[in-house]
Amino acid sequence: MSMLSVQGLHKSYRGTAEPGEAEGRGSHTSVSVLKDVSFDVEPGELFTLLGPSGCGKSTTLRSIAGLETPDTGEITISDRTVFSGRDRVDLEANRRQLSMVFQSYAIWPHLNVFKNVSFPLEVQRSKNKLSKKQIAEKVEAALDAVDLGGMSGRSATKMSGGQQQRLALARALVTEPELILLDEPLSNLDVKLRESMRLELKRLQQHLGLTSVYVTHDQGEALALSSRIAVMNKGEIIQVGTPREIYQDPNSLFVAQFVGTSNVLNGTVERIEGETAIIGSPEGRVASSSWRDLTVGDPAMLMIRPEDVTVYTVSETPAEANGWKGTVLAGAYIGEAVDYVVDVAGTEMNCRVDPREHGRTGTEAFLHVAPNHVHVLPVSA
Numbered sequence: 001m002s003m004l005s006v007q008g009l010h011k012s013y014r015g016t017a018e019p020g021e022a023e024g025r026g027s028h029t030s031v032s033v034l035k036d037v038s039f040d041v042e043p044g045e046l047f048t049l050l051g052p053s054g055c056g057k058s059t060t061l062r063s064i065a066g067l068e069t070p071d072t073g074e075i076t077i078s079d080r081t082v083f084s085g086r087d088r089v090d091l092e093a094n095r096r097q098l099s100m101v102f103q104s105y106a107i108w109p110h111l112n113v114f115k116n117v118s119f120p121l122e123v124q125r126s127k128n129k130l131s132k133k134q135i136a137e138k139v140e141a142a143l144d145a146v147d148l149g150g151m152s153g154r155s156a157t158k159m160s161g162g163q164q165q166r167l168a169l170a171r172a173l174v175t176e177p178e179l180i181l182l183d184e185p186l187s188n189l190d191v192k193l194r195e196s197m198r199l200e201l202k203r204l205q206q207h208l209g210l211t212s213v214y215v216t217h218d219q220g221e222a223l224a225l226s227s228r229i230a231v232m233n234k235g236e237i238i239q240v241g242t243p244r245e246i247y248q249d250p251n252s253l254f255v256a257q258f259v260g261t262s263n264v265l266n267g268t269v270e271r272i273e274g275e276t277a278i279i280g281s282p283e284g285r286v287a288s289s290s291w292r293d294l295t296v297g298d299p300a301m302l303m304i305r306p307e308d309v310t311v312y313t314v315s316e317t318p319a320e321a322n323g324w325k326g327t328v329l330a331g332a333y334i335g336e337a338v339d340y341v342v343d344v345a346g347t348e349m350n351c352r353v354d355p356r357e358h359g360r361t362g363t364e365a366f367l368h369v370a371p372n373h374v375h376v377l378p379v380s381a
Ligand SMILES: Nc1ncnc2c1ncn2[C@@H]1O[C@H](COP(=O)(O)OP(=O)(O)O)[C@@H](O)[C@H]1O
Pocket: 013, 016, 033, 051, 052, 053, 054, 055, 056, 057, 058, 059, 060
């Protein structure tokens, strides 16, 4: 039984068509921002919607929250249908038993830490019949959970960015929701803090067993935090998988290029020898053992990650495939690695190598990639 099920969500906005994106005629333009969005989230997962700005992440999240009404589709939380286009169910946001954390974490500056966290409970007080003492206990427990124990008397505005972010999280936790929705919650923080908060959020989420849907356009954040990622583009989910699956086995050019850095080569399948497909490309022969559904003569799009390229400064025995000679165009020392751009017969290859390497711009470089690191992408995508 999944904690959250989203099936076949569609959403269009009227009258906001951009040139070339309009559907319909005359003044009745409509822009489709969600096109058949479906996914399931299991209990305890941190499920991320990842995609470029404007691809429909927030619209999806707001539809789950009940802040936006989809045109069609179904949304189920635990076993309760909270939205159904067909059955005309559209439960109010405050009855969906979830909390939302936004980018602008909306700390109330005139309230202290305690009041910021107790607010959702005070709002529900007549309904949930909590005593003052019970509210105080729940607030302290929520503050403890995010490492802000003992700070309830502080002024919220005197806290650091990271503390305010945790305060927003405590406020989301205090009602003990089944589901927490987070929309770019770290993007207002500076880089250093954002990276440490990533790990902190992940630990907290695992420790408390929270089920969350997390929205971000930051692929590094998505890889670091998520149980699973749904990569979105233009209102559609392109691929769903674990961070490893998404990074190592992208199902399309879009995912390969949006998540991480990739080298893409195009060619034609020359022959297949057991596990290995030999592809002829303008850069030379390429052998891949990481392919599906290919036959001789098929066009093939190949994807190689920079860290899977080995760079030699002296020529190895020339291999029949997967060995290229090139010239170092640029090298950037980034501390934990050196990033090279190597020109191979007019194609720029991105290579990430050991930081102890000292390849100089203009020198020769010999590249090699193991066949299992040459991924074949569907050409159509
Ligand atoms: N209220 C609205 N009226 C018209 N268009 C909207 C509205 N809200 C969002 N959109 C459009 O829907 C698309 C998806 O928006 P959004 O879900 O906010 O994207 P994301 O969160 O992925 O950046 C965008 O093109 C945006 O301009």
